[in-house]
Amino acid sequence: MVSQRDRDILREDLRARGTKLNAAEREALLKTYLPDPAVLPSKPARSRASTASSERRKTPRKKPIRAFLKSQLHHLTYALTHIIFGIVVRLLQAYHAVVDRIFAIVYHHHRTPELIRKDVRGLKRLPQHLSTILTLRKEDDALAALMDEVAELAAWSSCAGIPQLSVYEKTGTLKSCIPALHQIITTKLASYYGTPSQQPNLQLFAPHHPVYHAENAFRPDNPTLTILLLSSTDGRETIVDLTKTLAEMSQNGKLSPDDITQELVDAEISEITSQPLALDPSSRDTVLKPEPDLLLVFGPFLKLDGYPPWQIRLTEMYCTGQRSHGLAGDGEAVEYQGYMRGLWHFAGAQMRFGR
Template identity: 75%
Template sequence: MVSQELRDNYRQNKLSASDRAKLIKPYLPDPSDLPRRSRPAKTNSASQSRRKPRKTPIRTFVKSQVHRLVYALTHIIFGIVVRLLQAYHAVVDRVFAIVYHHHRTPELIRKDVRGLKRLPNHLSVILNLRAEDDALAGLMDEVAELAAWSACAGIPQLSVYEKTGVLKSCIPALHQIITTKLASYYGSPSQQPTLQLFAPHHPVHGGTPSNPDHPSLTLLLLSSTDGRETMVDLTKTLAEMSQNGKLSYEDITPELVDAELSEIITQPLQADSDTGRVTASIKPEPDLLLIFGSFLKLDGYPPWQIRLTEMYCTGDRSHGMNGDGEAVEYQGFMRGLWHYAGAQMRFGR
């Protein structure tokens, strides 16, 4: 036990350090009874903090150069392969252009399509207005060439889509250009097919054939306004008719909308008895859609007209080797017909 004298001295703070240790020693546990703990190894944190990562400039330089070399070799090999393919397709196109040249002779064109299993009754073409000084004249000449090829091949209906709709503003001039082009193919006017040219919300420009067996060509001009804007106008018309009680909302069905859109697009304005203009009609959905370009781009083409249409891009082989890949050429026209003749029409089966 601790004596009373030590306690008094502890209270009066007269004890030395050894006396304090002696005083509290009986109250401390035995060191042998305490669990032993493993002491962590001493680490020199200061030295580790001062240690810097090892620099490998030579290895880094070699690695970057290897990556650049592999990248360059890949591009060189890929470029050589692409150029070889472009040259091959360009040569093949030139050979086809020589072998299958029409020479503005309907008999040669009929001979080229004679062996095809089927021909489209309605051919549609997407053309672009180029950024040139005489772009409009070139565009109308391309339309005239397509009209002559279609008439010679026995395709009765042709529709031409041009996004801006510039062709609609010069229908009489276009009709004259196509008539002149047909004269260069057929010769006398009596042998030329009857041409009917019109656009949505425009009257027919041309006449009807006097003989039902006489060949005829119906040409329809389309633009981007015949797509979304036509749908908007039809929606407004149906909404007004429903509000006025002329049409029940239950009668507005997808079939009705489809029928109305097809009629708006493919039917011209009614003929005027005073002017003597005639009306024409065209099959709503084209059988074949030709895109004269480097890639497949509908560019705002009315979507409800191409649900069952076979599409073919004429510039997918040239890869830009021949100009911009948008030139209207006879071999591209024939390749489209060959593609359509060999396509399988499953219609969802």
């Protein structure tokens, strides 16, 4: 407390000066009443101990055993999940492999057209243009096996009443041996139909290749089977060549840039696979349907592998190997039950066409 004497001195000093004290003067006046910092009491030992314990509580204590058990629990859960998932996948693969073998026994064609027609008789619709993607394997007899698969597909399609078949093989090896392929398919059809008089008329062609058919072998009363061979060069390279051609014609003044429309590009691209096919000069030219109705992929998963994109705008796709997953070692084999599953899938599909 400020003494009465100091109050009187302060009052008289203020009257004499006529002004108030500044901050330094007020601090100097009160300094005599403040305790000396040197004699202040120190913190007690108990408060120091509590401060140290609180600081220790702030730093987390290491728990190596608990962390080890937690990591082992995570590893065990991960391993059990993988084991259970693997068992389920294997059981599904084994189930589908057994079903495929049963279908292979029940629905076997026995190289008899009547049995194939019986298998497809109950279907609501059949594709008029069937396309398939095959792969050239790396074995020594890969080309012979590939040509035999094409011959089998041609025979099944002919017996089922499918008039057009297109085969896509990425490398284009089949295009270089069209006469040999024609002979192999003819031999395969003979094993199904017997006498040549009952065999369908067969013709093969590829983009930028002439139509190939046997001379003097046309039978007007028999149906015609048309086979189109495609490769990766008929996809991106075709659109690149078409773009270069249109650009050169525009630069040379042969074509106006305003004339290059979507309809012109569609017409030029469609001309590649819809050239007129005539076996009989007296008959009207037949035109191959440019877009397939059904695309069969013989493999473990759906892979187009460079298939021309404008060919499959409205095409139904089916992968034959997605069920067996290659468990039986024939995930990419061309088999009759896979072919029939594709036709069943197409018959039951809903064609909405973007609606």
